Amino acid sequence: MNFLKILARNLALGPSTDPFPFGETFTPKGLRGRVEFDAENCTACRYCEQVCIGGAIRFSKTPEGMRFLLWHNTCTFCGLCEFYCPTHAIHLTEDWHLAHGNEDKYAMVENGLLPTIVCTQCGAEAIAIAPNPTAFKEPATEGQKEQYRHLCARCRRKFLQGAL
């Protein structure tokens, strides 16, 4: 008999499911969805690539620079890349609208490029990367970051030692 009471109450309350896709549904803050990459902040440490179990993240060297590619179809949305990224250059957005037709599968990617640059100090070819925050004693200023991005590996070391 006690269940009849619940039955009557549930009838009065109406459906408890969301009317999606015809209406709104619940998307909590912090949901792990589509991945976004910010090349400006990437230090090319490739931690994200190392911790990715799906092998969804791949860095490759090209003449234009270091290419970042994330294929959403093997991403497990575990968020380890975001957790281990020292500069928050990679993060999972709340966008979960990832259903797509088979013909669009190669478009379900996140691309990024860390461009090839010429070192402003010595003229050597290098890849523009952001500094790892742990390399600085004090938080780096925007000017320092910009200067760092235009240096080669050797000149970056000098820069961090304060020798430039």
Place this chain on the structure above:
Amino acid sequence: MSTYTIPVGPLHVALEEPMYFKVEVSGETVVSVDITAGHVHRGVEYLLSKRTIFQNITLTERICSLCSNSHPEAYCMAIEQIAGVVVSPRGEYLRAVADEIKRIASHLFNVGIMAHLIGFESLFMHAMEIREIMQDVKETVFGNRMDIGANCIGGVRYDLDDDQRSWLLGQLDRLEPQIDELVGIYTTNRSILNRTQGIGVLSPAEAIEYAVAGPVARASGVAYDVRVKSPYTAYDKLTVEVPTRTAGDVWSRAMIRLSEVKISIGLLRRLIEDLPDGPTAPAERPEIPAGEAIAKCEAPRGELIYYVRTNGTNKPERVKWRVPSFMNWDALCTMLKGARISDIALIVNSIDPCISCTER
């Protein structure tokens, strides 16, 4: 009377996961059972030794969906022992929070499925609707409904701010009266009692002989709980009540699970209110030296043991785990003996078998 053999599974409407039972019956009564496993063997143990230690945090989480927090938790605890990493107090509390949230959702799923197997569909849907509160909690706090991704080596990956803490307490207040109501139905409803009491009995002596774990052991009078016997994370700072029953039937196991849901709600309140300040995880990725370690935790189904051996490289040399379902499903041979054919699915469900964990 002559006997004949009927197959149950590997694909069967009443089984959640593939498992093959060769059941010998005499009329309507089960005479003996032969269990054949291996339908969802994916070679995860081998795969773990081919992936990096950090990748495996996610890989262990994908072994099974219902214990998806216990696997990485035990794995991380073993790695932490090898690396000598100490988890911060806040990290320990948050690990226990994740553990209890998963336990509530897992137990409610099992008692819901029990109603479904009885044919009480409206109660099944009601139980699943109550569980939805915990699903929303997981989605909001961790960002995913099943694979919550709470653990990392050295701590946890999520944090609870003051708003989230009060919201979480509010959700527990919403959940508790509904659980009380559910307990009332499971204790008094005739359809439930007639179908579940006195079937699939495992006596206390048999429970010890089979070394069953988790709610199956506790329903047969064995008060064994890893959270009490060898406390991990924050459980040494809490008093964990271990409910036991002696009947050892399908109904007792469901009631143990419902009591544990109640206890978990109380534990969560304590954990959230006493949450210490401090970091949740180490700032740097720890170095993992060569070594070996064993860690165990109380998964929703019982004691989960992890063995990890590393050799100083970035990949573990061997990872091996023992899941509670391994002993529990062996006990099915005793539980099913003398049962009616119509009760087979109900008895199998009562051990809450996790085939993916066991066959990996």
